[in-house]
Amino acid sequence: MTEPKPAQKDAYDMILEAIDVGIYRPGDRLVESDLAERFGVSRTPIREALQRLETQSLLARDGRSLIVASLDHNQMAELYVVRCELEGLAARLAARHAAVEEIKVLSDMVESDAALLGDAAAMARANRRFHKQIHLASHNRFLVQQLDLVYRSMALMATTSLAAEGRGEEALEEHRAILAAITNRDEDAAYAALKAHISLAFETRLKSDAEKL
Known part of the structure; x- marks a missing residue:
């Protein structure tokens, strides 16, 4: 055979x-x-x-x-609004539904990603993996599909916010906070932590773009 x-x-x-x-x-x-x-x-x-x-x-x-294609300022802002809400929901559902093994995978990612600090491209790939794992841990196929669409549009941004000085370290600490909330099955904290993480990424990107004006 x-x-x-x-x-x-x-x-x-x-x-x-x-x-x-x-x-x-x-x-x-x-x-x-x-x-x-x-x-x-x-x-x-x-x-x-x-x-x-x-x-x-x-x-x-x-x-x-x-x-x-590229995203103008308004399109980027609109994308982050949608991403923030959908990612927050994914974290909330992950806190509710994630298997112990899925949480262990998230934990291992956070620990191994510390070795990537200073490499913005590697951190960006690791960041996508971490977020994708949360999406899957939500156990909601329709939410995962919508987030996949959002991430396709995210690819139209020429740079990663993780390239900003000090952002990699901050993002890693934010990932730890998200992980802690999911581990503790605290749905509200998971939702808030992931929304704050996306909001800070958007703020970093806005500051970076403003410096180029």
């Missing part, structure tokens, strides 16, 4: 991941032929993926070209 082959990512997922990890950044032009060569697929699925990403406003038109 032959072993089943692992499922391959489709063109949409591969382009989306490339945007998420910063291979393609806001303003970068996406060319069908270049993408087909990079990902080893034909141009037809690439074209379909680009159309789908444009429909989701992750890509924008620049003349006849498609570029990775």
